[in-house]
Amino acid sequence: GENVEQHPSTLSVQEGDSAVIKCTYSDSASNYFPWYKQELGKRPQLIIDIRSNVGEKKDQRIAVTLNKTAKHFSLHITETQPEDSAVYFCAARISSNTGKLIFGQGTTLQVKP
Amino acid sequence: NAGVTQTPKFRILKIGQSMTLQCAQDMNHNYMYWYRQDPGMGLKLIYYSVGAGITDKGEVPNGYNVSRSTTEDFPLRLELAAPSQTSVYFCASSPSPFPRINEKLFFGSGTQLSVL
Numbered sequence: 001g002e003n004v005e006q007h008p009s010t011l012s013v014q015e016g017d018s019a020v021i022k023c024t025y026s027d028s029a030s031n032y033f034p035w036y037k038q039e040l041g042k043r044p045q046l047i048i049d050i051r052s053n054v055g056e057k058k059d060q061r062i063a064v065t066l067n068k069t070a071k072h073f074s075l076h077i078t079e080t081q082p083e084d085s086a087v088y089f090c091a092a093r094i095s096s097n098t099g100k101l102i103f104g105q106g107t108t109l110q111v112k113p
Numbered sequence: 114n115a116g117v118t119q120t121p122k123f124r125i126l127k128i129g130q131s132m133t134l135q136c137a138q139d140m141n142h143n144y145m146y147w148y149r150q151d152p153g154m155g156l157k158l159i160y161y162s163v164g165a166g167i168t169d170k171g172e173v174p175n176g177y178n179v180s181r182s183t184t185e186d187f188p189l190r191l192e193l194a195a196p197s198q199t200s201v202y203f204c205a206s207s208p209s210p211f212p213r214i215n216e217k218l219f220f221g222s223g224t225q226l227s228v229l
Contacts, residue, residue, distance in 0.1 A: 004155075006155070036218075043203065043220040043221065043222050043223055044156070044203070044218075044220050045220075046218065089155055097163070098144070098163055099144045099146075099161075100146075100158060100161060101158070103148075103156040103157070104155050105154055105155040106153070
C-alpha cells in the first residue's frame, strides 16, 4: 500500500544551524506534499507545502524541495531558533479526489540555545 | 468561525465499553478525516468522508465506525474498546481540492483516549 518514510526520527542542532528532514513516498501518483509542525500537546499546523509540478518552494527560513524521479522530498530550516523545536511530519496526498494524506512517522527536532 | 471542534478532550474507557468521539466544523468543508496518533508515531488515517452520506476506510479502520449525515458533523464510534485503541485522536477537515485554492488540512485540538 501507500507509504511515506521519514528520516531522521530525532534531530538535534545548535541554534543558528540548519536542519534537514527527508521523506520518501511510494505512490508515484502522489501530487501534493505538505509539512506539518506539532508542538507538545498541540494540534499539527501546516508550515509549508509543495505540489508535484514545482521543484522547490521557500517561505522565509523554511524551504521544501521535491525530486519526483526519486520520489523524495525534503524540509530545510535555516538559522534555526529554539522555537523551531517541535515534531515535524511530512505527508503525501495519494488521491486528489479524496484529499487523503499519508503521514510520515515524524521527526523530533531539538534546537539547543 | 470556531474551526474544527472535538469533544471530549480526555476520556478513560474500560475494555469493552463503547463511545462516540464528536467532531464538528463550521467552515462548510466537504472533506473530513479521522486520524489517530500513537506516542512517538505519525498520524494514521482511520476513516474519511468526501461529503454528507459518503464515507470510506483509511489505513486503520478496524474497531471503528463513522457516519456523515450532515456536512458539519463527522462522529467516530468505538465499539468494544480495546487497549490497542489508546491513542490521541484528531479530526480534520479541508475544502474540496478542486479548484486548488486551499488544500490546507484544519485539525481539531484532539481527544486523548485511554482504554484500561
